[in-house]
Amino acid sequence: MGDAVDVIRVAWAQRRPDLDTEPIAVVGRIMRAARYLEAAADERLAAVGITRTEFDVLSQLRRSPVPLRPGDLTAGVVGSPAATTKRLHKLVGVGLVTRSTDPEDARAARVGLTPAGEALVDAVLPxxxxxxxxxLSIFTPEQRGALADLLRTALAAWES
Structure with missing residues (x-):
């Protein structure tokens, strides 16, 4: 049974048989899978008025025992400092996150969860x-473990 990536590779093989399209077999599938997973998460999270990336910020704050600097949040999620700032403005605006002056550096800010933000994460995460x-139930436990191991290897190399 094939998928869209197989169709793409066959088409390239017909048009450019000189190219090795093996990278598409992996990269193309990871990218397509990520889009499906993100879309599914965004659809579920829309019911509570947030996106997956906003939920990632809230989750990072929930895992932290102390308020974080915005830069710490950017390092912990995929995105730019500008995207983190935009997310924080929205989350502050809807009352899920607080922003305060960093007690160690008055020029910097710290952000933390409000009680509403904490309650939202605790309700939505399960x-x-x-x-x-x-x-992921389409995979056996062994397949999930192997996939997690392969992705860990890739991310450990790419994120270092």
């Missing part, structure tokens, strides 16, 4: 995890 587990 649902999110269950939905992701359902999406």
């Amino acid at each position: 649902e999110q995890l269950a939905a992701e587990a359902e999406l």
Whole structure:
């Protein structure tokens, strides 16, 4: 049984048989899978008025025992400092995040969760995890472990 990536590779093989399209077999599938996973998460999270990237920020704040600097948030999620700033403005505006002056550096800010933000993460995270587990149920536990190991190897190399 083939997929869209197989169709792409066959088309390239017909038009440019001189090219090795093996990278498309992996990269193309990772990118397509990521789009499906993000779309599914965004659809679920829209019910509570946030996106997956905003939920990632809220989750990072929930995992932290102390308020974080915006730069710490940017380092922990995919995105630019400008994107983090935009997300924080929205999350502050809807009452999920607070922004205060950093006690160690008055020029800097710290952000933390409001009680509403903490309650939102605590309510949504179990649902999110269950939905992701359902999406991954197409794999055996061994396949999930192998996939996680392969992706860890890639990310450890790329993120270093």
